[in-house]
Amino acid sequence: MLDPKITTKIPISENIVKAIKNWQNENTINSNFSDLELKSIRVVVLGSPEYPPLLAQVSRPPILLFAKGAIPDWTAPTIAVVGTRTMTNYGKVATRRICSQLATAGALIISGSMYGIDSEAHRAALSVKAPTVGVLGFGFDHVYPSTQKPLLEEIVSSGGTLYSEYAPSVEPRRGNFVARNSIVAGMAAATIVVEAAAKSGSHITAQFALDANRTVCAVPGPITNPYSEGTKWLVNEGAVMVSSGADVLAEIGVEGMLDLSASHEHQPQLETELERALYSELEAGSQTFSQVLTALAVPMLDLQTTITQLEIRGVLEKQGELLSICHDPFGRIQSV
Numbered sequence: 001m002l003d004p005k006i007t008t009k010i011p012i013s014e015n016i017v018k019a020i021k022n023w024q025n026e027n028t029i030n031s032n033f034s035d036l037e038l039k040s041i042r043v044v045v046l047g048s049p050e051y052p053p054l055l056a057q058v059s060r061p062p063i064l065l066f067a068k069g070a071i072p073d074w075t076a077p078t079i080a081v082v083g084t085r086t087m088t089n090y091g092k093v094a095t096r097r098i099c100s101q102l103a104t105a106g107a108l109i110i111s112g113s114m115y116g117i118d119s120e121a122h123r124a125a126l127s128v129k130a131p132t133v134g135v136l137g138f139g140f141d142h143v144y145p146s147t148q149k150p151l152l153e154e155i156v157s158s159g160g161t162l163y164s165e166y167a168p169s170v171e172p173r174r175g176n177f178v179a180r181n182s183i184v185a186g187m188a189a190a191t192i193v194v195e196a197a198a199k200s201g202s203h204i205t206a207q208f209a210l211d212a213n214r215t216v217c218a219v220p221g222p223i224t225n226p227y228s229e230g231t232k233w234l235v236n237e238g239a240v241m242v243s244s245g246a247d248v249l250a251e252i253g254v255e256g257m258l259d260l261s262a263s264h265e266h267q268p269q270l271e272t273e274l275e276r277a278l279y280s281e282l283e284a285g286s287q288t289f290s291q292v293l294t295a296l297a298v299p300m301l302d303l304q305t306t307i308t309q310l311e312i313r314g315v316l317e318k319q320g321e322l323l324s325i326c327h328d329p330f331g332r333i334q335s336v
Contacts, residue, residue: 041140041168042067054078055186058212062165062183068140069161072133077107077254080188080209082181082202083117083195084227091195091227092120093314093326094219094243098192099124101245107254108133110187112180113162117194119151126158133187136164137172137180144172181205189252190215192242196230206234215251217242270315274298274306279315279325286322 036043044050044065053074055061079102083091095117099109103125111118113134125132134155140162143149155162165183166176181201185191185208193216196202206216218239221228235241240251249255270276274296281287281295293303307323310316317326 036066036168039140039168040068044163050074052078052187054189054212054214055183058182058186061186065163065165065183066140066168067161067163069156070131070159072108072131072161074108077102077249077252078110078188078190079107079248080110080184080191080205081117081121082111082184082191082193082205084197084200084202084230085114085116085118086227087116087120087195088225088227089314089317089326090221090225091117094221095120095194096124096127096314098194098219098242098245098248100128102248103130103132104128105245105249106130107245107249110135110184112137112177112184113148113152113155115145115148119148122151122155122160125160126154129158131158131160133160134162135180135184135187136162136166137177139164139166139168139170141168142171177201178204182208185209185214186212188214190217190248192217192219192248193231193234193239194219195221195225195227196234197227198229198233200230202230203234206239215240217248217251219243272306274302275310275315278303278306278310282316282323282325286319286324288321289323292323 044067046056046061046063050067050071051065052072079099081095081099083095087095099121103109108131109121109125110133111121113119113122113136118134122132122134132155134152138144143152152162163183164170165179170176178201181204185205188209191206191209191214193202193206209216216234216239218231218234218241220235220241220243221231231239240247242248242251270279277296277298278292281292287295289303289307293300296303307316311318314326317324
């Protein structure tokens with residue numbers, strides 16, 4: 001409560017005193033918990049059954065976390081995935097491939113819920129109907145950037161979980177995201193860095209993982225890609241180079257969970273007759289839109305729509321006028 005002595009020592013107007021007293025009356029412990037309950041937010045305290053067990057082992061774990069969504073299965077292998085926000089198509093395909101393999105195998109994908117590599121990691125898990133964990137750098141009353149709102153909602157609605165160490169009213173601030181990175185790394189047995197600049201936040205996350213005596217993995221990249229510099233540096237510093245989910249699981253001692261010979265690893269999911277016909281046509285080699293239109297003899301608008309959908313899903317890519325099947329950076333057709 002407001003100490004009456006304070007108002008005699010410090011000149012505070014009567015209106016401010018009334019405002020402080022009103023705030024104290026309105027913001028009791030009970031009212032705060034009621035507000036959290038109305039927003040479907042729960043408080044997870046260090047030492048409670050839901051608290052991430054690996055995070056509890058770091059040198060300075062958060063005392064409490066705010067959570068939305070399902071309670072994760074913390075007995076599953078936990079894998080953090082980080083990388084640049086300005087990813088290339090290579091980074092997108094690599095992230096999708098490795099994370100979908102891991103999620104299919106039963107691993108729990110954890111990331112920072114931002115655009116770029118973070119989003120692709122979450123979407124890869126969602127694409128195989130697996131739960132995923134997002135860690136926020138702000139309170140649940142906010143979304144940053146606003147374009148991430150649909151993804152955050154999908155994570156929760158699909159059986160995943162969002163965590164934040166910040167009270168709901170805390171706004172996004174630069175320093176919050178560094179602290180967020182420490183939680184992402186602390187929750188996971190291994191951290192994968194897909195694409196990163198020579199100096200980036202991904203290096204900070206990797207350092208948090210190393211400080212917690214966790215495995216750090218780096219995905220190799222083309223020498224022409226500036227975002228390969230960060231992963232190259234990590235490999236030179238001792239990070240493990242990986243190119244598949246099986247590589248990552250082997251590094252943390254969880255072997256035999258993933259069968260890379262499964263047929264779905266080699267073929268994308270094609271949902272319509274036109275998608276299958278278009279894919280079959282391009283298996284023989286790249287063609288222009290006009291060539292495909294002539295060969296398939298379908299309405300132009302239908303073909304344009306199908307091409308756009310397959311581009312978004314990473315099945316096809318355009319190189320100038322040519323349409324091609326999108327092969328993953330490791331020599332296989334991408335699994336979508």
